[in-house]
Amino acid sequence: MINPDIVVIGAGPAGAAAAAYLNNRGYSVLVLEKERFPRFVIGESLLPNCMNFLEEAGLLEAIKKCDFQLKTGASFHKGDKQCDFFFEEQYTEGYTYTWQVQRQDFDQVLIKEAEQQGVKVRFETEVIDVNTSKDIQTIWFKDKSGKTEKIECKFIIDASGYGRVLPRLFNLNKPSELEARGSIFTHVEDNKREVEDSNNIFIHAFDNNESWFWVIPFSNKTASIGIVSTNIRIESFAENQGKKFNEFIQTFPDLKHRFSTSKMLFEPKNILGFSIGIKKMHGEGFVLCGNSTEFLDPVFSSGVTLAVGSAVIAAKLVDKQLSNEKVDWREDYENIMKKGIDVFKSYVLAWYDGSLETIFFAKNIDQNWKKQICSVLAGYVWDETNPFVKKHKTILTTLAKVISM
Numbered sequence: 015m016i017n018p019d020i021v022v023i024g025a026g027p028a029g030a031a032a033a034a035y036l037n038n039r040g041y042s043v044l045v046l047e048k049e050r051f052p053r054f055v056i057g058e059s060l061l062p063n064c065m066n067f068l069e070e071a072g073l074l075e076a077i078k079k080c081d082f083q084l085k086t087g088a089s090f091h092k093g094d095k096q097c098d099f100f101f102e103e104q105y106t107e108g109y110t111y112t113w114q115v116q117r118q119d120f121d122q123v124l125i126k127e128a129e130q131q132g133v134k135v136r137f138e139t140e141v142i143d144v145n146t147s148k149d150i151q152t153i154w155f156k157d158k159s160g161k162t163e164k165i166e167c168k169f170i171i172d173a174s175g176y177g178r179v180l181p182r183l184f185n186l187n188k189p190s191e192l193e194a195r196g197s198i199f200t201h202v203e204d205n206k207r208e209v210e211d212s213n214n215i216f217i218h219a220f221d222n223n224e225s226w227f228w229v230i231p232f233s234n235k236t237a238s239i240g241i242v243s244t245n246i247r248i249e250s251f252a253e254n255q256g257k258k259f260n261e262f263i264q265t266f267p268d269l270k271h272r273f274s275t276s277k278m279l280f281e282p283k284n285i286l287g288f289s290i291g292i293k294k295m296h297g298e299g300f301v302l303c304g305n306s307t308e309f310l311d312p313v314f315s316s317g318v319t320l321a322v323g324s325a326v327i328a329a330k331l332v333d334k335q336l337s338n339e340k341v342d343w344r345e346d347y348e349n350i351m352k353k354g355i356d357v358f359k360s361y362v363l364a365w366y367d368g369s370l371e372t373i374f375f376a377k378n379i380d381q382n383w384k385k386q387i388c389s390v391l392a393g394y395v396w397d398e399t400n401p402f403v404k405k406h407k408t409i410l411t412t413l414a415k416v417i418s419m
């Protein structure tokens with residue numbers, strides 16, 4: 015095998031975007047992917063800002079040709095209270111729509127498009143070891159028969175998601191600052207959907223804001239339903255998960271009405287303790303992207319947007335470095351990514367501590383504030399002209415206090 019310039023570990027959205035971007039800049043790129051595609055993965059609701067990154071990676075047109083469910087907003091609920099955000103009202107300029115996607119199809123389209131553009135991809139090929147240095151990186155991998163090979167390249171992009179290949183090998187994992195939570199989810203038939211339910215993600219908080227569930231409608235009249243809660247509560251679904259999940263659906267009037275007779279399309283799956291931190295996102299000869307960096311919480315659907323965004327930002331810097339320009343990875347990559355992640359972190363914390371409940375369900379909320387919050391929920395977390403981005407650490411708790419006075 016001829017050595018490529020760049021090896022990307024993982025063919026999820028981060029891997030596909032980084033590979034496509036660098037291929038388009040004239041580099042030879044090899045993606046090594048453990049699984050055979052299409053494969054299931056959770057993370058189905060995108061944010062409008064993801065469109066900008068997909069466009070920069072040269073992958074947006076391929077997705078536009080698919081029949082994914084249009085998403086134009088997010089609807090938050092608690093009991094009988096409701097707060098709707100419409101992306102067309104967002105403060106920041108940019109895409110005001112996106113899609114809700116079955117990830118096995120979405121990820122397949124992205125990586126196939128990258129392949130068609132010239133990226134080499136080896137599926138069912140697991141990276142098992144890596145050695146990095148200033149100029150030459152060595153990667154050992156095995157195919158499904160167990161045969162081991164090695165390859166050398168100039169730079170490695172780790173986009174291995176929950177596989178966290180380099181964080182594990184280089185001891186970069188760090189516990190998350192967020193409480194340990196888990197999730198259980200499945201897909202169901204969605205034949206009783208009202209028109210107004212089609213273009214939204216539906217999020218419903220319960221258990222004193224400790225838990226919430228999502229409904230994500232797909233274009234083929236099915237939907238994803240997932241519950242997020244403490245690990246203990248998610249573990250209580252163990253054994254007979256399907257029956258317990260159905261019982262859960264009967265508990266909430268809006269779920270019961272829409273799904274009580276719906277067929278479940280597969281036995282619910284679960285993930286425990288999904289939040290994880292990272293000590294650093296780069297090192298000699300490598301960079302981490304997407305979920306192999308930090309993962310917070312799914313409540314604001316930030317995962318894929320941050321994955322594709324980090325991939326494009328990192329790919330631009332890899333291009334710079336391989337063109338012999340100096341790159342300050344800490345300043346120009348890690349600090350930028352942390353800025354975006356930290357904005358979402360403030361919103362996740364405010365979601366669980368109840369500040370966002372106070373703001374979202376306030377009787378009269380200033381419409382300018384709502385537009386600015388809407389921009390954050392659309393993924394525009396680097397727009398520092400937005401006070402709800404710039405002052406994210408304090409503005410939500412302060413506003414919640416003022417509203418409660």
Ligand SMILES: Cc1cc2nc3c(=O)[nH]c(=O)nc-3n(C[C@H](O)[C@H](O)[C@H](O)COP(=O)(O)OP(=O)(O)OC[C@H]3O[C@@H](n4cnc5c(N)ncnc54)[C@H](O)[C@@H]3O)c2cc1C
Pocket residue numbers: 023024025026027028029046047048049055056057058059060061139140141142173174175176177178179197240285288303304305306312315316317318319321
């Ligand atoms: C419960 C839950 C709900 C979520 N909901 C949303 C949502 O609604 N919207 C959203 O945007 N995000 C959501 N997310 C987050 C989303 O799942 C991730 O952020 C997203 O999939 C990250 O993309 P990625 O490309 O970094 O990694 P992945 O999509 O995980 O891709 C990584 C790839 O690397 C491969 N790989 C792993 N190890 C190796 C190895 N050793 N060698 C080769 N290949 C390897 C894997 O097989 C995989 O294909 C959710 C997460 C959870 C836990």
